[in-house]
Structure formats: C-alpha cells, structure tokens
Amino acid sequence: MAKPDNRADNVAHLQQHVQNTEQNLHEAQQYLDEHADEISATELNDIQVKNEHRKESLQKFRSEIQDEANQ
Template sequence: MAKPDNRKDNVERLQKMVENTKENIEAAEETMDNEHLTAPEKNAIEDKNERRQESIESFKAEIADEKEDRENGRI
C-alpha cells in the first residue's frame, strides 16, 4: 500500500534544495578558476550552472505554490 502524500515539510525541503543548488553553483564557479580546465570543460560547467539556476527558479515557484496551499489549509 502506498504511503499517503505528506506535504507538510515541502517548503522547508524545497528551501534546502535551493540552498544546496546555490552551493553547487558556487563550487562550480570556484572550479572554473582552475587554469588547467579546457574550454569545453568550462563550457560544460557554465551550461550546468545555467540549468542549476533554472532549477532554482522552479523550486522557488513550487515553494510559492506550497506556501499558498499551506495558507489556504490545503495541506
């Protein structure tokens, strides 16, 4: 039997995901300072950080939805 959907901690969980993703972006930017990286490696890091930034925006939208549901008693 499947567990019931427990969304009570979704806002906090999503906020932690935003924090972790920001930390990953910062670490990747520090890695880009490595003079031994090739141009393709740097491009790959830049592309990944762009995707990470898009993820952060999605997380923030989901946080807003979850907060609204919480405020309206749907959670």
C-alpha cells in the same frame, strides 16, 4: 499499501534543494574563477551549461516554494 500524500514538509525539502543548488553553483563558479587558465574549453562549456541548469532549477524551486506556501 501506498503512503498518504504528506505535503507538510515540502517547503523545508524544497528550501534544502535551493541551498544545495546554490552551493553547487557557487562552488562551480569559484572553480572557474580560480582555474580559468587551466581548464579545457570542453570542461568550461560543461560547467557553464550545468550552471545554467542550476539557475533554471533555482527559479523552479522558488516558484514551487511559493506555491506550497500559498496552500
């Protein structure tokens, strides 16, 4: 039998995702700042792309939090 759709804790879960994503973004940026002269162009590009995806995810999470809070 399928579980009922319990949305009561969606905002809390989304906020946890926001915190985790912000932490990953910060740590990646800190790594870039500390090791800029040691990393390859490929690694630099990979981290920058991931950080852009993280920023997009943060916007989506925050939008979804607002939607959930308004319901």
